[in-house]
Amino acid sequence: MAVDEGLKIxxxxxxxxxxxxxxxxxxxxxxxxxxxxxxxACCAIEMIATTMARYDLARFGAxxxxxxxxxxxxxxxxGTVTKKMAxxxxxxxxxxxxxKYVIAMGACAISGGPFKQGYNVxxxxxxxxxxxVHIPGCPPRPEALIQAxxxxxxxxxxxxxxxxxxxxxxxxxxQGEFPVPVQGEHDLEPTSNPGVWPVPIxxx
Amino acid sequence: xxxxxxxxxAGVELVSNPSVCGQHxxxxxxxxxxxxxxxxxxxDELRLDFLSNVTGVDWPDKEIAEKVKVTRTAKKTVDGxxxxxxxxxxxxxxxxxxxxxxxxxxxFSMTNKYGPVVIRMRTVNRSDxxxxxxxxxxxxxxxxxxxxxxxxFGIVFTGHPDxxxxxxxxxxxxxxxxxxxxxxxxxxxxxxxxxxxxxRAQEHRAKLVTAExxxxxxxxxxxxxx
Numbered sequence: 335m336a337v338d339e340g341l342k343i344x345x346x347x348x349x350x351x352x353x354x355x356x357x358x359x360x361x362x363x364x365x366x367x368x369x370x371x372x373x374x375a376c377c378a379i380e381m382i383a384t385t386m387a388r389y390d391l392a393r394f395g396a397x398x399x400x401x402x403x404x405x406x407x408x409x410x411x412x413g414t415v416t417k418k419m420a421x422x423x424x425x426x427x428x429x430x431x432x433x434k435y436v437i438a439m440g441a442c443a444i445s446g447g448p449f450k451q452g453y454n455v456x457x458x459x460x461x462x463x464x465x466x467v468h469i470p471g472c473p474p475r476p477e478a479l480i481q482a483x484x485x486x487x488x489x490x491x492x493x494x495x496x497x498x499x500x501x502x503x504x505x506x507x508x509q510g511e512f513p514v515p516v517q518g519e520h521d522l523e524p525t526s527n528p529g530v531w532p533v534p535i536x537x538x
Numbered sequence: 539x540x541x542x543x544x545x546x547x548a549g550v551e552l553v554s555n556p557s558v559c560g561q562h563x564x565x566x567x568x569x570x571x572x573x574x575x576x577x578x579x580x581x582d583e584l585r586l587d588f589l590s591n592v593t594g595v596d597w598p599d600k601e602i603a604e605k606v607k608v609t610r611t612a613k614k615t616v617d618g619x620x621x622x623x624x625x626x627x628x629x630x631x632x633x634x635x636x637x638x639x640x641x642x643x644x645x646f647s648m649t650n651k652y653g654p655v656v657i658r659m660r661t662v663n664r665s666d667x668x669x670x671x672x673x674x675x676x677x678x679x680x681x682x683x684x685x686x687x688x689x690x691f692g693i694v695f696t697g698h699p700d701x702x703x704x705x706x707x708x709x710x711x712x713x714x715x716x717x718x719x720x721x722x723x724x725x726x727x728x729x730x731x732x733x734x735x736x737x738r739a740q741e742h743r744a745k746l747v748t749a750e751x752x753x754x755x756x757x758x759x760x761x762x763x764x
Contacts, residue, residue, distance in 0.1 A: 520710070520711060520712060521723075
């Protein structure tokens with residue numbers, strides 16, 4: 335239950351600050367998302383550029399990129415996910431502590447990108463792990479990554495603490511660990527995780 | 539040729555390249571490859587000390603159909619009388635020329651500043667006799683590149699210090715760069731399909747439809763059974 339805006343402003347004029355616990359909780363969470371150092375290919379260069387002086391990502395809360403998945407809140411999958419690397423990506427995601435978020439940066443992470451028909455290219459990391467924000471682009475500009483970060487922050491703002499759609503870390507029955515694909519003889523087994531990736535239906 | 543003089547018995551053949559780049563290559567036999575390569579690297583005049591690239595080529599099996607004129611004796615009735623007559627008939631005979639796998643090396647000379655010199659080696663056939671000598675002891679830069687060729691084409695390099703797959707994982711069975719490689723079926727979602735991709739996507743959808751109908755039929759049977 336959010337506080338009515340008009341009431342907030344009126345009370346603010348009187349010097350009284352009103353908020354809800356949900357707002358405070360989410361504000362704390364979204365203002366300090368620490369990404370994990372996870373660059374795979376060319377999009378990683380753009381991610382690095384976003385953290386550097388010109389398009390500083392630290393002003394939005396991504397203060398430091400943690401090398402360990404245990405200490406990170408978010409994983410930016412930047413670059414082509416090869417089938418050789420895919421089990422490692424899922425394993426690292428499983429090792430992250432809740433609450434955790436995933437940004438799929440660039441065309442390759444969303445769906446395989448320009449190398450989709452390659453023999454070693456996984457057609458999108460959202461086949462195995464749930465992705466919160468997708469950024470199209472090849473590579474997306476640093477401003478696009480910043481906008482994705484802000485979209486993720488808005489998404490976190492909108493999460494309710496109670497109720498059926500509460501985030502995974504407050505939900506004891508929600509599944510936080512996803513099965514790691516096995517590298518089989520001809521392909522990864524299984525080719526996708528149907529619980530995470532319901533095959534999009536094309537209506538012609 | 540200097541190579542034939544230095545390495546006695548080495549069969550060296552010139553393969554000319556009619557395209558614009560004009561990079562003609564020398565085809566060497568696998569048995570003499572090490573000696574030829576050592577000569578190429580150590581000879582004072584040639585001094586080819588930099589191996590810049592090793593690639594693989596897949597020559598698939600060719601089915602050749604040729605028309606042959608065959609004379610046969612056949613029984614025919616000519617003017618009401620049965621006689622044996624010789625007749626010439628055109629027959630198409632097909633035979634399969636076995637393909638092979640090939641490794642192509644590009645050599646440069648840093649000291650004498652010239653290049654490239656291209657040498658090629660062919661395996662006996664594509665299926666079981668796929669060994670070639672490794673030139674890693676002579677040029678170290680061949681190490682990773684020969685691993686890549688082993689991974690993608692399947693040429694086994696004898697004498698290689700560490701022959702494992704490089705790009706694909708170790709349990710992978712196929713060799714992706716061969717002409718007869720078929721990609722595994724992960725064509726669930728192809729929004730911009732065309733050509734080959736469209737065919738594979740349609741095959742995948744067809745498989746799903748048959749699986750659904752078989753599943754539905756099974757369901758019906760269990761319902762009536764219960």
